[in-house]
Amino acid sequence: MQKTLSVLLVATLTLSACSGWRESRVNPTNWFGSSTPAPAPTQTLANDPNALVPKQREGAGLFSRPDPVDNSVAIARVDELRIDPTPGGAIILVTGVAARQGAYDARLVRVESEENQKNGVLEYTFRVSYPATATNQGTERSRQVLDAINVSQDDLQGIRLVRVVGQENALESRRR
Template sequence: MKKSFTVLLVATLALSACNSWSDSRVNPSNWFGSSQPAAPTETDSNDANALVPAQKEGGGLFSRSAPEDTSVPIAKIDELRIDPTPNGAIVFATGTAARQGAYNAKLVRVDSEENQKNGVLEFTFRVNYPENATNQGTERSRKVTDAININKDDLQSTRLVRVVGQQNALESRRR
């Protein structure tokens, strides 16, 4: 009981001594001044990546090289759907993988001069498979879906959206 009272007394005296340092630079509450009004910075309100910092080329001391892309086109494209949004459109694609366990599905944009000239927006539906052998399974168990957002700028010059798989491709024309 005597030790706890002594500790409490010492702590009280130490805290009361901090009052004399209230205007000192040692006090953490004085490290920053009071807030001042400032002009807002110009940002685009439609910028989806406004809070993501820009990547520097080369990286830092501990940066890793980009991993090798081991994905392959999906076996068959089953469905292509384009839903309009206020900022552009969302392209949904559903495909059937060659075997079970497909993961990391992504629609990868194919850029070529011919596509740009003809107003074609082409994507390849790519997936990764496990290294170990897996069963083929039922068609329903091999379904994979992915979506990608397209902004208004890309849509203005687009007349055709195409999603390509290993065995087939599906297209959707602008009305």
């Protein structure tokens, strides 16, 4: 009984000493100010597809973080390119060999260029990330990396060639 009473007394005194909590930025009720009138928008947003998407502000917000840095590089060699048709488009499956073991975060990054659009080429770069510490080279089988991407029927309109690029080579597949 005496321990409970003393803990309750200490908690009460500690809580009463926190009178600055009301004005603190940590207090969730202080995160937003009171509402103020704003002028009505002059242009109509009826045809804007992103009308409800807020505009991004850099460095604003309580929990904002800087944009992540991309440390990925092109894979050493692309071994296989397979395109499997699906009812909604196609799946592009790519297998490659990394320069050393430990490659992670494999992804196909689309290369956008005016020349590719004009020629009907869908080009991807096969990129991977490596650990910061040195790793063994190992066998070719232990360095094998696989990634796939789903491409919609709309993205395939007018495409005659699919190309995947690595550091040493590139593989292409033409439409029949």
